[in-house]
Amino acid sequence: DAMVIQNPRYQVTQFGKPVTLSCSQTLNHNVMYWYQQKSSQAPKLLFHYYDKDFNNEADTPDNFQSRRPNTSFCFLDIRSPGLGDAAMYLCATSRTGRTDTQYFGPGTRLTVL
Amino acid sequence: GESVGLHLPTLSVQEGDNSIINCAYSNSASDYFIWYKQESGKGPQFIIDIRSNMDKRQGQRVTVLLNKTVKHLSLQIAATQPGDSAVYFCAENPLYNQGGKLIFGQGTELSVKP
Numbered sequence: 001d002a003m004v005i006q007n008p009r010y011q012v013t014q015f016g017k018p019v020t021l022s023c024s025q026t027l028n029h030n031v032m033y034w035y036q037q038k039s040s041q042a043p044k045l046l047f048h049y050y051d052k053d054f055n056n057e058a059d060t061p062d063n064f065q066s067r068r069p070n071t072s073f074c075f076l077d078i079r080s081p082g083l084g085d086a087a088m089y090l091c092a093t094s095r096t097g098r099t100d101t102q103y104f105g106p107g108t109r110l111t112v113l
Numbered sequence: 114g115e116s117v118g119l120h121l122p123t124l125s126v127q128e129g130d131n132s133i134i135n136c137a138y139s140n141s142a143s144d145y146f147i148w149y150k151q152e153s154g155k156g157p158q159f160i161i162d163i164r165s166n167m168d169k170r171q172g173q174r175v176t177v178l179l180n181k182t183v184k185h186l187s188l189q190i191a192a193t194q195p196g197d198s199a200v201y202f203c204a205e206n207p208l209y210n211q212g213g214k215l216i217f218g219q220g221t222e223l224s225v226k227p
Binding site for chain 1: 144147149155156157158159162202214215217219220
């Protein structure tokens with residue numbers, strides 16, 4: 001049974017055209033994370049929500065935003081995608097944070113034309 | 114800066130052999146470590162974790178060893194199978210990361226030859 005679900009699995013957008021990626025979880029976890037992963041690299045944390053508290057990483061560009069309307073859903077908004085934003089975007093959840101396992105979704109592969 | 118690194122970026126093993134994937138970490142404040150397996154085009158999959166009050170933990174066909182003295186972590190896979198072919202990441206979570214930010218190693222690609 002899928003626990004962390006990401007939609008769509010593949011997303012194609014045009015340069016500068018806003019795009020939203022979706023993540024949902026059935027685990028009722030408090031924390032939800034968004035990572036960016038480029039080819040042959042480790043995942044890079046963009047931001048995370050602890051319940052409704054948003055925590056941005058210092059080096060995350062302003063072009064990336066996030067929303068968490070409820071416990072189950074979290075969205076990644078890319079306001080003006082550039083070619084350098086083409087990557088796999090991974091959503092993860094954990095129960096309470098620091099010493100709890102993070103469970104990842106299957107990812108959304110973003111292509112920017 | 115502090116980082117988690119792997120000694121070998123690629124590892125090729127024969128089916129049925131045991132695999133050992135190594136990871137060095139530099140943050141002495143880390144007390145929680147995780148190994149993930151990532152197959153091509155998929156998200157990282159949790160394999161096994163270990164806390165710093167342990168030096169060994171076993172799962173199904175996998176064992177994680179933690180040596181805090183030399184800041185070294187390893188993942189042992191017994192009787193490696195073709196389905197084990199993937200990139201393996203170690204990750205650490207330092208004490209100061211209240212939000213659970215994982216610091217990932219660079220990844221090791223495991224290739225299993227039939």
